[in-house]
Amino acid sequence: MEIRKSQRKRAKMKMALAGPAGSGKTYSALLIAHGMCNDWSKVTVIDTENHSADLYSHLGDYNVLALDAPFTPERYIKAIELCEKSGSEVIIIDSISNEWECILDIHSNLTGNTFVNWAKLNPRHRAFVQKILQSRTHIIATMRSKQNYVLTEKNNKMVPEKVGMKSISRDGIDYEFTTVLNIDIKHNAVSSKDRTGLFVDKPCFKITKETGELITKWCNQGTSLDEVVEIIAQAQNIDELRQIHASYPDFRTEINSLLIKRKEALKPELQPTV
Secondary structure (H helix, E strand, C coil), X not given: CCCCCCCCECCCCEEEEEECCCCCHHHHHHHHHHHHHXXXXXXXXXXXXXXXXXXXXXXXXXXXXXXCCCCCHHHHHHHHHHHHHCCCXXXXXXXXXXXXXXXXXXXHHCCCCXXXXXXXXXXXXXXXXHHHHXXXXXXXXXXXXXXXXXXXXXXXEEEEEEEEEEECCCCCHHHHCCEEEEECCCCEEEEEEECCCCCCCCCCEECCHHHHHHHHHHHCCCECHHHHHHHHHHCCCHHHHHHHHHHCHHHHHHHHHHHHHHHHHHHHHHCCCC
């Protein structure tokens, strides 16, 4: 364990857009993605919604990866990896609701103890979520929503009452994303969770390309990997390398080999002269 100073590093956005059919989730995701990288060729849509991504091809020459059933977590993971290898800067997963429905369908067809069966499926779903969170690309995931109701007593009768929209996804998945925007049928967006501070407690708004530009500006605040690499190259002694290792824990996977090479390069300078 170690205590270190807090440090803001450049981030990759993990965003979710939730809304009912016809709210414009795919269209909004494309606008945000273009605003984030300003290059349609760097945007890829993993399309699980019957080729709905192709409906907006007039916007620009973005890429589409059509993913058909079965919508298992493993197939989603492979699709994300393919997008990463292609050089995509922003990946749109449209939508992740199909993955959760697939998990529920698999569970319902398993025999035996329900809790034991969930113990088998939870790691598969968790691997999918972790793939999204650990990806080195920006990811925008859409989630289908449906009207949620509760039974309330009125005049000695139990009647259904609308209590808002509930996304078709595992309970608590909202907490995994940096930002979650809920879009209504009139295409108005409002934040239900936001770590960026860009949208929290703000009135509803229409998503535009400028929304993506704001997100990119937030993501680029802080220290980048390239800057850390330059700091390593300029280190003059082992103590400085140790300090770099302790100061940038989020980059350790990428910089460990560079730290070792710099240490080896410094060794001749550390030898006493005869």
